[in-house]
Amino acid sequence: MAQADAQTTNPIRSRLGAYYELTKPGITGYVMVTAGVSAFVASRGRLELTLAMNTIAGTGIATAGALTLNQFVEREVDTVMHRTQGRPLPTGRVSPMEALGFGSALLLGGLIYIALALGVLPAAITAASGLMYHGVYTPLKTRSYVATLAGAIPGALPMLIGWSAVTGSLDSGALALFAIGYFWQLPHVLGLAWILREDYTRVGFQLLPPGGDRSIGLQMVASTAILIPISWTPTFLGFTALPYAVGATVIGGGFLATAFRALREMSDENARGVFFASLLYHPLLLFLMIFDTLRLLMSAA
Known part of the structure; x- marks a missing residue:
């Protein structure tokens, strides 16, 4: 009896795991973090728990849908590339129509959730992100390097979703965080693409x-170099202070050093150095934003 139950349970778990994998949970989770941090900074540390949860949840649902639809659109490509051959669609664990229905439901559900819980502007930005991702970035990938430049836009838009959820508008602070997210992605994608x-x-x-x-290498250096002064803008605008700016400069300098190594010699090792530095840089920068936002809030109390 126990063996029969296990045989029934395992296919169910495998099926649920395949659907979970379709959402690219690592990327979805980090997008949720960026939207949440943006909302926290926009509120100057006074973010209400309900608003935070709605921002994170709505962004996560819509992002999961968009990424699922991306796997549906690129299912044939994924059967060719070695790193994607084990995904749910190439392996047949989920059918194309199932992925299409699942992704569409998540994306539409996320948009409705955001519109009802956060407002029209965050929902419009979320929709624009999905349109940019599927309508511009994805088809350009096989046509032009412009895809990389265009693809960084939907990648940075979650910062605007979080900010607008709190303020109901897009101001200089929102644009500053968007610019940080945009320029951070360029060396990240270039390193991975190499x-x-x-x-x-x-x-x-x-x-x-x-x-x-x-x-x-030049584009890696240029984008990481631009990141350093752009990362100071939250301090210039009064959302953070000197501790954040100093920390941002230090980690930005370390990131830039990896880009210069890649410029001197473009190799797998140096490209991997840029890529892994990008994986450290942005989370550390977000942590510094949270830390200094809280510090300023406590010092003002």
């Missing part, structure tokens, strides 16, 4: 700029 260049070439993805290794 590491996966053979897979990307196999399916015709053009996420690396023309001009060879030096052009790639």
